[in-house]
Amino acid sequence: MMAGSEDIVRFDNVGLRYGIGGEVLSDLTFTLHAGRFYFLTGASGAGKTSLLKLLYLAQRPSRGAIRMFGGDVITLPRARLPALRRRLGVVFQDFRLVRHLSAFDNVALPLRLSGVREDELRQPVADMLDWVGLGARSDARPATLSGGEQQRVAIARAVIARPELLVADEPTGNVDPEMAVKLLRLFEALNRLGTTVVVATHDVHLLRQVPDSLIMRLDNGRMSDPTGALRYPPRREPAPARA
Amino acid sequence: MRAPSVFARAIGRGQAGLAGARAARVLPATRLGGPMPWVIAIMAALTVLAAGGALALANFAERTRAGLEGGLTVQIVEADPAARDGQAARAAQALARQPGVASVRPVPRDELARLVEPWLGEAAQSDAVALPALIDVALAGPADEARLSRLRSELARVAPAARLDPQADWLGPVFETIRALRWLALTLIAMLTAASAAAVWLAARNAFDANRETIEIVHHLGGNDTQIAGIFQRSVLIDSALGAVLGAVLGAAVLVLLGERFGALQSGVVESGSLSTLDWLGVALVPVVMVGVALLTARRTVMVRLGRML
Numbered sequence: 201m202m203a204g205s206e207d208i209v210r211f212d213n214v215g216l217r218y219g220i221g222g223e224v225l226s227d228l229t230f231t232l233h234a235g236r237f238y239f240l241t242g243a244s245g246a247g248k249t250s251l252l253k254l255l256y257l258a259q260r261p262s263r264g265a266i267r268m269f270g271g272d273v274i275t276l277p278r279a280r281l282p283a284l285r286r287r288l289g290v291v292f293q294d295f296r297l298v299r300h301l302s303a304f305d306n307v308a309l310p311l312r313l314s315g316v317r318e319d320e321l322r323q324p325v326a327d328m329l330d331w332v333g334l335g336a337r338s339d340a341r342p343a344t345l346s347g348g349e350q351q352r353v354a355i356a357r358a359v360i361a362r363p364e365l366l367v368a369d370e371p372t373g374n375v376d377p378e379m380a381v382k383l384l385r386l387f388e389a390l391n392r393l394g395t396t397v398v399v400a401t402h403d404v405h406l407l408r409q410v411p412d413s414l415i416m417r418l419d420n421g422r423m424s425d426p427t428g429a430l431r432y433p434p435r436r437e438p439a440p441a442r443a
Numbered sequence: 444m445r446a447p448s449v450f451a452r453a454i455g456r457g458q459a460g461l462a463g464a465r466a467a468r469v470l471p472a473t474r475l476g477g478p479m480p481w482v483i484a485i486m487a488a489l490t491v492l493a494a495g496g497a498l499a500l501a502n503f504a505e506r507t508r509a510g511l512e513g514g515l516t517v518q519i520v521e522a523d524p525a526a527r528d529g530q531a532a533r534a535a536q537a538l539a540r541q542p543g544v545a546s547v548r549p550v551p552r553d554e555l556a557r558l559v560e561p562w563l564g565e566a567a568q569s570d571a572v573a574l575p576a577l578i579d580v581a582l583a584g585p586a587d588e589a590r591l592s593r594l595r596s597e598l599a600r601v602a603p604a605a606r607l608d609p610q611a612d613w614l615g616p617v618f619e620t621i622r623a624l625r626w627l628a629l630t631l632i633a634m635l636t637a638a639s640a641a642a643v644w645l646a647a648r649n650a651f652d653a654n655r656e657t658i659e660i661v662h663h664l665g666g667n668d669t670q671i672a673g674i675f676q677r678s679v680l681i682d683s684a685l686g687a688v689l690g691a692v693l694g695a696a697v698l699v700l701l702g703e704r705f706g707a708l709q710s711g712v713v714e715s716g717s718l719s720t721l722d723w724l725g726v727a728l729v730p731v732v733m734v735g736v737a738l739l740t741a742r743r744t745v746m747v748r749l750g751r752m753l
Contacts, residue, residue, distance in 0.1 A: 258663060260753060279667070281753065286665030296660050310664045357664075 206234040207267070208365055208396050209255065214264030216250055216421075224250045225421045228264070232365070232398065237391045239407050240400040242418035248400040249293065249369055251418060255398060256290045256367045257281055269364065286314055289363030289395075291371040295354040297342040303329060303353045304338040310361040328356045331386065333379070347374040355383055359390050366390060368399045372406060384409050479646040480686035483733060486639040487690025488697070490632055491729050495698040497628035498722040504621045507614065513545065513582035514610035515594070518575040521604040530602035531576035537601045543583050543590060550577040586611065639733055640740040643683065647675055647744040662752060672745040676738050683737035687730035695726060 209232035216225040225247045232238060242248050253259040254266060257273065266273040269287060276284070289310075297306050304325055311321040329335045332352035334345075342350050351374045358366060366387065372380035380403075388410060391397045398416075399406070407415060417424045517534055521527035531549060539547045555574055566572050582590065586609040598605040611618075651658065658671055702717060718726070 256663065258753065278750075278753070282662075282665045282667035285663060288665075290663060292663075296656070296663070298657050298660055300657075309661070313661065313664055313666050313670065 207231045208234045208269060210265075210267040211254075212265040212267075214254065214261045214266060216247075216254065216259065217262045223262070223421060225254070225261075225418075228423050230416065230423055232396055234364075234396055235391070235394050236396055237388065237410050237413040238396070238398045238416055239410070239413050240398055240416045240418065241402070241404070241407070244402075246418040247421040248418055250421075252290075252367050252369050252398070252400055255365070256288050257285055286310070286361070287364045289358035289361065289366040291351075291355050291358045291366075291368035293369040293373070295342070295350045297350055297353055297357075299342055302339045302341060303334055303345065303349075306342070306353055307356045307360050310357060314361060325360065328360050329353075332356045332383070348376070348379065351375055352379070352383070355386065359386060359395075362390065362393065363395055366395050366397045368397070370401055371399060372401065372403065377405075380406065381409055477646065477649075479642060480682045480689075482642040483639055483683050483686030483737065484690035484693070486635050486642070487687040487730055487733050488694035489690075490635045490639075490733065491691050491694025491726055492697060493628045493631040493635065494726055494729055495694070495718060495722075497625050497632070498718055498725060500621050500625050500628065502717065502719070502722070504618055504625075508611065508618065511610040511614060512585050515580040515582065515586060515591075516608050516610055517578040517580060517598065518606045518608070519578075519602055519604050520575045520606060522573045524573070527573075527576050527604065530604050531578060534598055534602035534605050535578050537597050538578065538580055538594065541594060541597060544594075545581045545583045546579075548579040550579055636733070636736055640736050643679060643737045643740040644744050646682075647679065647741040648748070650675065650678070651745055651748050658749075659752070662749075668746055668749045671749060672742045675741050675745045679737050679741040680734065683734045684730075687733040687737075690733075691727070691730040694729075695723075698726070 211228045211230050214225065214228040215223045217223045228251070240248050240251065250259070254261055257268075260274065268284060271284070273284070298309065301309070307328055308321050308325045311325070326335065326338065329338050332355060334340075334349060334352055334356070337345065337349065340349075342353065345353065351371065355368070355371055358368065368387070371387075372383055375383065384399075384406060387397050387399065401407075407413065517538070519527050519531045519534065521530060535547050535549050538544055552574075555577055559574065563572055584590075591607065591609065595607050598607055661671055661674075698718070706717070
């Protein structure tokens with residue numbers, strides 16, 4: 201991999217199985233570098249969501265080793281996982297908004313969990329909701345929002361605290377193409393500030409929207425392109441990390 | 444495209460807690476709700492009654508024992524009135540000379556007759572029934588075996604028909620019963636506390652399951668166990684405090700009413716069981732302890748459930 205870039209995530213021979221079933225992920229060995237933009241592709245059932253679960257610490261692997269931010273995730277005491285999770289931003293495929301909270305309170309939740317004062321978070325949350333086109337709906341509960349609006353709230357929540365690693369599972373699946381591109385720009389903006397971004401998507405058109413992105417492809421639980429050689433257009437060496 | 448300003452403001456925040464009203468907003472406003480405050484109220488009322496009863500019994504036992512601790516009764520059981528009166532006089536003089544004897548009072552004949560009149564009728568006033576002579580003795584300290592033995596020896600010398608009985612012995616079975624009732628009350632308090640804890644445990648468990656989705660979201664966003672447990676503790680604090688205070692006030696009101704009823708009997712025995720200011724402070728601790736137990740139970744319940752999550 202490229203010289204001088206920091207490994208933010210490292211998988212070594214990772215396998216994952218649920219219960220006594222077969223492995224849904226096998227022999228995953230790859231590295232995510234700080235400040236890069238990754239697309240994770242693969243057919244339905246290829247294991248994208250399972251891989252993302254490992255990345256956002258919702259699941260421990262059945263075998264292998266995972267290092268994140270320089271620490272061994274497997275042996276990390278459970279009590280130290282929340283601190284690690286606060287360095288992550290996650291866009292869940294099913295949004296996972298808190299149903300009884302307004303769009304504003306959902307977006308503000310990561311900041312409140314991190315101890316940001318109310319007077320400090322009010323403007324940034326409002327700005328973020330404006331950014332995703334929901335400034336006028338900040339008081340709306342998720343149930344009153346459309347699927348696309350809920351998705352934008354989920355994305356705003358994931359990026360509001362400027363995570364070091366953003367993991368997004370089909371983040372543009374419920375929005376129109378124009379909004380999809382706009383949200384990608386949001387991810388790129390975050391990426392330019394140093395956040396490593398991993399976006400799982402079926403949408404090959406999206407891949408073209410981020411020229412410097414790297415592509416990881418899962419086929420039946422195996423990483424077929426951990427180096428990002430399948431990016432659009434293909435290139436052999438990843439670009440240097442941006443500041 | 445310019446990034447929203449938030450990116451620069453939310454960086455590098457620490458692990459400050461989600462607390463207070465902000466924490467309360469994370470769970471639905473219904474809190475644990477349901478019957479929990481009422482269950483706690485009933486438990487608190489019963490616990491206050493049990494605690495008040497236990498304290499009253501303890502006071503009664505303590506004050507009665509203190510009153511009887513140095514009390515002795517000497518009976519001169521002699522059918523011949525002249526011999527009985529002679530022995531009684533000698534016994535009274537001999538007892539008055541003994542060290543540690545605070546007072547000696549021969550019970551007058553007519554007072555003794557009045558005491559037994561309800562059982563013997565007018566015969567008690569005549570010489571037809573040979574009543575023993577009684578001497579009421581108060582010791583300066585407790586009636587221990589060494590003192591009793593010394594007094595018995597002296598009495599045997601001057602009044603062979605004398606029988607000496609510590610007054611505390613008469614009420615021994617009563618004290619035993621009171622002790623058993625106190626243990627019963629304490630057991631009742633322990634059981635009520637356990638039942639309250641069980642009610643909170645069930646409520647917290649149900650609330651956890653009902654809000655599991657929210658908890659998982661908070662968990663994934665980096666909320667730690669203490670923060671999440673804190674959200675529940677706040678709900679439990681409000682519910683249990685409402686219930687405990689309401690129950691304690693009801694229980695205390697019943698205690699006051701009972702006290703007034705018993706006080707109206709104007710019986711020294713009943714008054715000796717009344718509650719002191721310190722006792723009332725102890726009763727006031729009941730809701731505090733119940734809220735504490737509720738908080739600890741909720742915290743433990745939630746922490747155990749969270750411990751099962753990664």
